[in-house]
Each structure stands twice: as structure tokens, then as C-alpha cells.
Amino acid sequence: MVKKIVAKVVKSSKKSYDKMSKNERKVAIAKDVIANLHVLKIRSDYGYVVTDNDNDYDVGSLLSFGITPKQIAQKAKVECSVCARGAMMLCKIDKFNNFDFGGVESIGCINQENTFEALQDAFSDDELREIEYAFEYNWSDIDSDNDRLRAIMQNIIDHNGKFKPTVEYTVS
Numbered sequence: 001m002v003k004k005i006v007a008k009v010v011k012s013s014k015k016s017y018d019k020m021s022k023n024e025r026k027v028a029i030a031k032d033v034i035a036n037l038h039v040l041k042i043r044s045d046y047g048y049v050v051t052d053n054d055n056d057y058d059v060g061s062l063l064s065f066g067i068t069p070k071q072i073a074q075k076a077k078v079e080c081s082v083c084a085r086g087a088m089m090l091c092k093i094d095k096f097n098n099f100d101f102g103g104v105e106s107i108g109c110i111n112q113e114n115t116f117e118a119l120q121d122a123f124s125d126d127e128l129r130e131i132e133y134a135f136e137y138n139w140s141d142i143d144s145d146n147d148r149l150r151a152i153m154q155n156i157i158d159h160n161g162k163f164k165p166t167v168e169y170t171v172s
Helices: 022-035 059-064 069-079 084-096 112-119 125-138 145-158
Strands: 002-005 168-171
Touching (some): 022 084, 022 145, 069 084, 084 112, 084 145, 112 125, 125 145, 145 168
């Protein structure tokens, strides 16, 4: 069965992040990624989570000057290139301000370990690897990186927080 998705208006949850179940958190993050696809620079480039070759942001210095993780994520969302994991991480931090960037020296140095740390209260490491694998390889028949990410996030929403990579999607 192939599911066709079209652009949808995504309603956000009124419940605070801390009161959500893991599956509710997954759905909330997926909805926010879809809502932010117009600003995110999505790219399929295995091995890099968040990349900004021109302006690495020294996260430690920014935090010491009182700049919040939310503000850092907002800037990175529009200036950095991100893969599926990076998009999920930045959207979660921006929407819920729920990560302190501990151990991240600069935005240009965000890796898969950092995304796991940021998203582990919703996704397991295996789930994140499965999402990334679908984004990078399995769902490559969806040509556009943005469309592929939209399809993956819609899959998570449609299945109440469970990513089911065997359910095929098309984007129009």
C-alpha cells in the first residue's frame, strides 16, 4: 500500500513536552519538522548532521553570554544544512527549549551522538538510525530531500510516533 501525502496544516500540541509520552513527543517533533521545512536547509549527506562551513557558532561562548539553546537552534535552522536527525534536533530545541548543548563545541560540530543526546527522551538510538537510513538510502526513490523528510515525518505522525519504514509514501 502506498500512501500519498500532500502539504497539510500541522496543529501543534497544547501539552507541555515534559507531560507528553515518548510517542507524543515523537509526533510533536515530526509535526514541527514539517512546519519548518520552508526554512530548513535539508540535504542528504551521510555522516554530517548539522553543517555550516562558513560560520561555526561557538556554543559555549554563546551560552556564557546568555544566549539560550532555543536562540542557537533558531539561528542554526536557517543558516545551517541539516540531515533528518539534525532537523529533528534543531526543531525540538527551538520548539521546546529542551537541550543544553552540553559537549557541543560549535554548531559546525554537531554529530550523531549529540542528536541522540538531544532526542533520547523521545527516540531510541535504533529508531534514529532507522530514520536516518531511510532518509539517506531506503526512501531515495523520493528525489527531493525535503519531500523525503516530509514523508518520513508524516509516517511518524500517521503511526502515532512509530516509524514504519515498510509503509511507502509518495509526495505531491
